[in-house]
Amino acid sequence: MSTPTADKRLADFQEIPVIDIHPLLHGDDQARREVADELGRAAREVGFFQMMGHGIDGALREGLIHQAKRFFAQSEATKMERYIGRYTHHRGYVPPGEESPDPAKPDMKEAFDLAFELPDDDPEVLAGTPLLGPNPWPDLDGFKEPVAAYYDAAYHVGRALMGGFAMALGLAPQQLLQHVNKPPSQLRLIHYPYNPNAEDAQGIGAHTDYECFTLLLPTAPGLEVMNGAGEWIDVPYQEDTLVVNIGDMLEIWSNGEFVATSHRVRKVKEERYSFPLFFACDYHTDVAPLPELVERHGKAHYAPLKAGDHLYAQTIQTFRYLRERLAKGDITLPEGARAVGSLGQHGKHKEAPL
Template sequence: MNPGQPADFASVPTIDMAGLFSGDPAARAEVADALARAAREVGFFQIVGHGIGEARRAALLSQAQRFFALDHDRKMDYYIGRSTHHRGYVPPGEESPDPNKPDRKEAFDLAFEMSWAEAAGTPMLGPNVWPDLEGFREAVYGYYEDAFAVGRALMEAFAVALDLPADQFSRHVTQPPSQLRLIHYPYDAEAEDAQGIGAHTDYECFTLLLPTAAGLEVMNGAGEWISVPYREGALVVNIGDMLQIWTNGEFVATSHRVRKVPEERYSFPLFFACDYHTEVAPLPHLVARDGAANYEPLQAGEHLYAQTIQTFNYLQARLARGEIALPAGARGTATFGQHARHGDAS
């Protein structure tokens, strides 16, 4: 298999990760090996046994429904464009990865909670913006903390499966710009079953997605789109750009897309990142094994910041006015993913 290229898989595996939380080293190793195998061959998998209970998931959905049911003007009180560090409400049309394909979804974005002093002026870091809704912050950030703990467990399992120290990756996850998005796809009577969010990879280490319906598709090595079935309570995990670079292409950031359908849906992705100033480069022992580094190093936070600037209209406007600047060496938004190899960005 070529670096960064998935196998010609026909389905996305489901892995019970409960063994990672046991006191049995053999059980932990078995789960770690299964996770790494899925990361190599598919770049996508679903996890159960993650420990995030039904009550926590239901509270997240309930609070998201409350917020998105507010009238437009009240939601705009929390408009992300009023934020200096990318927090708040994202109205329909604010994101434009492809300006020729308007998107009706709306979102609310938050991330790792930090004080201004801790953020020290670093882009994408700082305190969250919280709506004035009783119980919203507690329910939403409670879910964030639970999902973040699952992410750290995955980071350690990946390291162990690669014969690395357990903290090889997780030591770079202390106060990261790991973003949780509450996404609402309103009912759209005119929508047909067609592309919604175009083919892309995610910029961070990996994504932990809690969906409420089917619609996600991933591309295999042959360029075929494979549906990810909806499974109640499961989290969908996909490898992102950072882990593909760190593993010198052994783990695969697989191209994926979301179908556009009439039904109302919600989606809750946690984009699990490493700390802003982390240099991500192929690990030396993997380079020695492979005979060469397949990727140039990059700074994790600057890569994420550059991709975000190129995706959001309010940041593009700030860029045009000279209020912000793209980080040096910024890459385009289609740097990774096999969809470009197959000439299929749809």
């Protein structure tokens, strides 16, 4: 688990830092190190930041948003033709109520999920590796190209951030990137329908993200982050920024120096959209506190786990169609599967309620 000192740092924050990463993408070594230092401070003290200078063109962002609106405007029957439960690679349409970290409190949103594209004849797909494979693109003219273009651009930025986070930990940029080749990095197109009866409660329930980190393109306010004192801090909406947060895998690799901070989405009446890219490492990566960090801290604060198995186990426990397959014996939980929300800041608060 992370140290009391880390919890003290989290307790202090009342706002979300803003970081310009343009020098990380285009600057010299000194400029990249300076941005890496900023990334490290944000990852240690907040677990969240807003990112400027990412270079993802406004036309790409608008193209993604436009296609999402087109997809979700279709009839339920048409959207269900790409229902996520029809496929073996966990991609496709997620209807309202399908997903719920807490089965008793389903998230009332809809989504279209896609991920790193691999062809049917890729060795990992032929081997049946969960979460890896092709995307079931909708039969909607003009949809695939702009959505895939946004994915590629955001994934490129994610690779740069991964190198920056490694530098912030005093490592070579490639030390973590060597584990990012065919990752199950998922892009979600999320739609919160207009709900005149909504009360400020759960939109997406409080959670930490399972992967290394998340790059979020929001289109409206509503995201809140929990500080170490258990207070919910608003993430201001800024049109040209992406929101980045640390996930479980990076917290483990950093041995708790970086914190996967709990966050939620307020439940509001207004219709809105959201686009997170969950940046993951390769499925078969063994994630454990890095030796350099264990030496620095004196001991390992986390048990090792396999990245893909952890992600798959969390997904099975979160989606209704997979829970049903599990109950029928069609699939099994990976060995050593952890309960949903057992890692990161959210897990610590479950163990020791504030």
